[in-house]
Amino acid sequence: MRVALFVPCYVDQLRPSVAHATLALLERCGFDVDFPEAQTCCGQAHLNSGGARDARVLATRFLEIFAPYEKIVCPSASCVATVTQHYGDLLPVSPELLAIRAKTRELSAFLATEVPSTALRGRWQGKIGIQPSCHGLRELRQGRSTERRDGHPFDPLRNLLENLEGAEIVDPVRTDECCGFGGAFCVEEPGVSRLMGLDRLRDHERAGASVVTSSDVSCLLHLEGLARRERVPLEFRHVAELLECATRDPS
Amino acid sequence: MSASRESILRRLRETRVPRHHPAAAAWSPLRYADPLGEFEQRLEVAGGSCVEIAGRDELAAALGALAPFRDAEKIASPLPEILSTWDAADPRGWAELDFAVLEGQLAVAESGAVWVAPSDSERSACFLAEHLALVVRRDSLVHNLHEAYAVLDPSRSAFGCFIAGPSKTADIEQALVIGAHGPRSLVVVFWG
Amino acid sequence: MTHPERANAFANNEDRARWHDQALWFVRDRRDRAMQGLPEWEGLRAEAARIKGETLSRLADQLESFEDNAIASGAKVHWAGDAREFNDIVLDLLRTRRVTRVVKSKSMLTEECQLNPWLEAHGVEVVDTDLGERIVQLRREPPSHIVFPAIHLRKEEIGETFHAHLGSPKGLADPTRLTEIARGDLRSKFLGAQAGITGVNFAIAETGGIVVCTNEGNADLGTALPPIHIACMGIEKLVPKTADLAVFLRLLARSATGQAITAYTSHFHGPREGGELHIVIVDNGRSETLANPSFARALSCIRCGACMNTCPVFRRSGGHSYEATIPGPIGSILEPVRDAARHASLPFACTLCGSCTDVCPVAIPLHHQLKAWRGELTERALTGKWKRFCLALSRAIFERPGLYSAAGRLVRWLGRRLPRRWLYGKANTWGIARELPEFPSESFRERYRRERARER
Numbered sequence: 001m002r003v004a005l006f007v008p009c010y011v012d013q014l015r016p017s018v019a020h021a022t023l024a025l026l027e028r029c030g031f032d033v034d035f036p037e038a039q040t041c042c043g044q045a046h047l048n049s050g051g052a053r054d055a056r057v058l059a060t061r062f063l064e065i066f067a068p069y070e071k072i073v074c075p076s077a078s079c080v081a082t083v084t085q086h087y088g089d090l091l092p093v094s095p096e097l098l099a100i101r102a103k104t105r106e107l108s109a110f111l112a113t114e115v116p117s118t119a120l121r122g123r124w125q126g127k128i129g130i131q132p133s134c135h136g137l138r139e140l141r142q143g144r145s146t147e148r149r150d151g152h153p154f155d156p157l158r159n160l161l162e163n164l165e166g167a168e169i170v171d172p173v174r175t176d177e178c179c180g181f182g183g184a185f186c187v188e189e190p191g192v193s194r195l196m197g198l199d200r201l202r203d204h205e206r207a208g209a210s211v212v213t214s215s216d217v218s219c220l221l222h223l224e225g226l227a228r229r230e231r232v233p234l235e236f237r238h239v240a241e242l243l244e245c246a247t248r249d250p251s
Numbered sequence: 252m253s254a255s256r257e258s259i260l261r262r263l264r265e266t267r268v269p270r271h272h273p274a275a276a277a278w279s280p281l282r283y284a285d286p287l288g289e290f291e292q293r294l295e296v297a298g299g300s301c302v303e304i305a306g307r308d309e310l311a312a313a314l315g316a317l318a319p320f321r322d323a324e325k326i327a328s329p330l331p332e333i334l335s336t337w338d339a340a341d342p343r344g345w346a347e348l349d350f351a352v353l354e355g356q357l358a359v360a361e362s363g364a365v366w367v368a369p370s371d372s373e374r375s376a377c378f379l380a381e382h383l384a385l386v387v388r389r390d391s392l393v394h395n396l397h398e399a400y401a402v403l404d405p406s407r408s409a410f411g412c413f414i415a416g417p418s419k420t421a422d423i424e425q426a427l428v429i430g431a432h433g434p435r436s437l438v439v440v441f442w443g
Numbered sequence: 444m445t446h447p448e449r450a451n452a453f454a455n456n457e458d459r460a461r462w463h464d465q466a467l468w469f470v471r472d473r474r475d476r477a478m479q480g481l482p483e484w485e486g487l488r489a490e491a492a493r494i495k496g497e498t499l500s501r502l503a504d505q506l507e508s509f510e511d512n513a514i515a516s517g518a519k520v521h522w523a524g525d526a527r528e529f530n531d532i533v534l535d536l537l538r539t540r541r542v543t544r545v546v547k548s549k550s551m552l553t554e555e556c557q558l559n560p561w562l563e564a565h566g567v568e569v570v571d572t573d574l575g576e577r578i579v580q581l582r583r584e585p586p587s588h589i590v591f592p593a594i595h596l597r598k599e600e601i602g603e604t605f606h607a608h609l610g611s612p613k614g615l616a617d618p619t620r621l622t623e624i625a626r627g628d629l630r631s632k633f634l635g636a637q638a639g640i641t642g643v644n645f646a647i648a649e650t651g652g653i654v655v656c657t658n659e660g661n662a663d664l665g666t667a668l669p670p671i672h673i674a675c676m677g678i679e680k681l682v683p684k685t686a687d688l689a690v691f692l693r694l695l696a697r698s699a700t701g702q703a704i705t706a707y708t709s710h711f712h713g714p715r716e717g718g719e720l721h722i723v724i725v726d727n728g729r730s731e732t733l734a735n736p737s738f739a740r741a742l743s744c745i746r747c748g749a750c751m752n753t754c755p756v757f758r759r760s761g762g763h764s765y766e767a768t769i770p771g772p773i774g775s776i777l778e779p780v781r782d783a784a785r786h787a788s789l790p791f792a793c794t795l796c797g798s799c800t801d802v803c804p805v806a807i808p809l810h811h812q813l814k815a816w817r818g819e820l821t822e823r824a825l826t827g828k829w830k831r832f833c834l835a836l837s838r839a840i841f842e843r844p845g846l847y848s849a850a851g852r853l854v855r856w857l858g859r860r861l862p863r864r865w866l867y868g869k870a871n872t873w874g875i876a877r878e879l880p881e882f883p884s885e886s887f888r889e890r891y892r893r894e895r896a897r898e899r
């Protein structure tokens with residue numbers, strides 16, 4: 001299967017290790033991965049900040065660049081949500097748009113559905129806290145939202161972690177509260193954003209986590225920045241980084 | 252008719268509101284294996300209590316077992332089984348009432364609520380009394396509100412109310428306080 | 444002032460903000476438990492959304508049949524296009540009946556129209572009888588939440604207020620005793636009132652009846668004692684049939700407080716004998732909201748307050764930070780329809796986490812509407828010039844992969860080289876509370892290209 005790697009702009013520039021880990025994981029699972037170099041940004045930040053016109057330009061670009069691929073995989077739930085849930089608000093419905101929407105998957109969802117769990121066996125020593133991506137949770141419907149009364153939700157991130165030997169998932173009291181990043185929100189509303197983040201850190205710390213993981217990088221950058229400032233001894237690993245490390249062949 | 256009425260209605264008629272069709276999964280309202288048990292539990296959580304009697308002739312004795320009723324000086328009730336000791340000509344005249352006993356028409360298990368449709372003077376007694384008892388037939392108990400409205404016709408009386416506990420508030424630091432304005436206790440008596 | 448300015452002030456008092464957060468989370472938690480008790484919850488929500496959607500799509504017909512049936516039951520129906528007309532109608536009703544003492548139960552509509560100050564200015568004493576509303580009325584503050592008007596206050600502060608206004612002992616802060624004092628005071632107001640004003644939770648088109656929900660029983664006392672009842676409702680309060688009430692009542696209290704139903708759910712069909720029932724139907728901008736396809740569904744709101752309790756921003760910024768009659772997520776949609784310039788910061792006071800949308804009992808896509816508002820405010824040039832410039836500039840860069848790579852390289856280089864003092868200067872709002880991420884020397888694409896070139 002020919003898979004396109006969709007690397008969000010801020011991951012490309014600020015946390016390239018997540019993209020490298022994603023690439024390594026996909027190749028390890030036997031996929032033929034290509035990174036279309038014309039890609040830059042999906043337009044999420046523009047759309048969420050009110051810049052629908054600007055986002056439309058970037059969405060159109062995205063459609064052209066990724067059209068040739070069978071699957072598009074991305075290590076950021078919020079960027080995937082922008083493509084699959086919100087491009088429809090920006091662009092007229094077309095076969096191209098529908099195709100892109102159907103092909104684009106968040107990494108953990110892709111792995112959990114396309115790869116047999118035996119291929120992702122690994123080891124992880126330590127207690128893991130999950131900070132769910134709000135867009136993964138409430139746009140992509142990946143994970144359990146405490147607000148809703150659904151039976152058995154699709155929770156790929158948790159399933160992948162549970163597949164690791166030695167890994168113990170420790171849930172905070174508020175399992176799905178937002179970390180307070182929110183794109184431009186984190187700089188426009190610094191007081192509230194900070195408090196939201198600190199409350200998440202405390203909650204994960206109390207639960208006994210040593211590492212916090214997520215399917216979004218932005219949440220982790222925000223939490224990590226806060227933890228370093230406040231000297232909270234928590235580590236932050238994106239699910240790609242964590243899985244790549246855990247499933248690496250020891251030999 | 253007022254000009255505003257016409258202009259509001261005109262504006263609304265000129266507006267095309269997009270129809271919204273949520274994808275609704277089939278559902279049916281919850282029913283209980285033990286509706287009476289559910290009712291009792293709901294009412295208890297809401298700060299009320301329940302008594303069961305076999306027949307109306309036991310009503311006076313059942314209420315007599317309750318301290319608020321025993322201590323009550325001014326009791327009012329349209330029920331023949333209860334000896335009223337107080338009457339008022341004006342709605343405000345019920346302000347001193349200690350205990351009111353009224354007939355309820357129907358009880359709802361899921362909400363721990365009883366439907367009452369009091370007459371005008373019973374109505375103020377119902378809310379001014381320090382304590383309230385509602386007497387309701389056991390076989391009038393329904394499982395949920397859907398069933399309740401299938402039986403009830405609220406438009407038949409000027410006033411009708413689901414009562415689901417004593418008056419209460421949590422407006423000061425979320426601390427639950429019973430007896431905000433109206434009755435400080437509610438007992439529901441099931442008979443039959 | 445903008446939302447961030449007021450919110451920062453609230454959040455920077457960390458102890459208080461955490462206490463406020465916890466108080467509302469407690470309500471959210473109770474709501475979750477109540478929801479878990481109903482297996483059909485999601486079906487019920489969809490049904491509620493469907494009924495409201497249908498009603499709104501033929502609202503004029505529904506209002507007319509409501510009016511016909513209400514009149515047939517003996518009520519008088521009045522129509523107000525805006526707040527001014529509403530206030531005039533109510534004042535006129537009171538004046539012609541020589542009413543000077545009024546008790547009022549909770550009605551956000553009267554808050555929205557500023558009815559109290561209008562009546563007071565014309566010599567009518569209005570007493571808010573909901574305990575929370577009474578507290579903020581005595582303090583001359585607006586309510587900070589639509590279900591818990593005094594949720595922002597600690598019991599000690601309420602004790603001081605009661606000491607000053609109701610003569611309670613100094614230092615008294617026990618909720619039970621404070622409530623008892625309010626009960627005594629309000630009892631005399633109920634008994635002395637000449638008219639009672641209430642809001643309306645639901646209006647039934649097929650019967651002309653109205654439904655009012657309270658826990659305190661204040662709406663019932665306020666309408667059982669005085670002979671005149673004035674009920675105030677927005678045009679969106681309608682449900683077509685009596686049976687529809689089951690759907691909404693099952694959702695309302697569970698969402699609002701976690702109760703199965705409020706202690707009192709009162710249905711009024713016409714006046715009591717010898718009394719009067721007046722129903723005032725108010726538009727005040729609602730028909731404009733309905734005409735805007737992006738926000739029309741916001742009129743389905745049944746004012747349960749759940750979106751406020753769940754909102755992680757509201758819990759840490761307080762209701763007053765919105766400076767709006769209806770605060771929180773739903774207020775941030777409804778208020779800008781009335782005055783977009785004044786409330787332009789509200790749709791941005793949100794991380795788009797979507798919790799409000801999932802919690803809303805009538806399934807209003809709140810966070811999508813907030814996002815839509817951001818677009819609309821930008822189109823109307825009501826967001827900052829600088830922000831709009833940044834969006835256009837970054838878009839222009841993202842359209843050119845070469846330029847994008849160069850810009851990224853420059854930023855990362857600066858991030859690694861600049862002295863901390865410069866890096867954490869005034870312009871770095873990220874750095875107020877957090878450390879910047881470590882800037883990598885190579886972007887993903889740079890290393891990818893390098894490694895692939897070597898492979899070849």
Ligand code: SF4
Nearest residue numbers: 744745747748750803
């Ligand atoms: S928008 Fe929904 S959650 Fe918010 S108050 Fe209205 S009904 Fe409740």
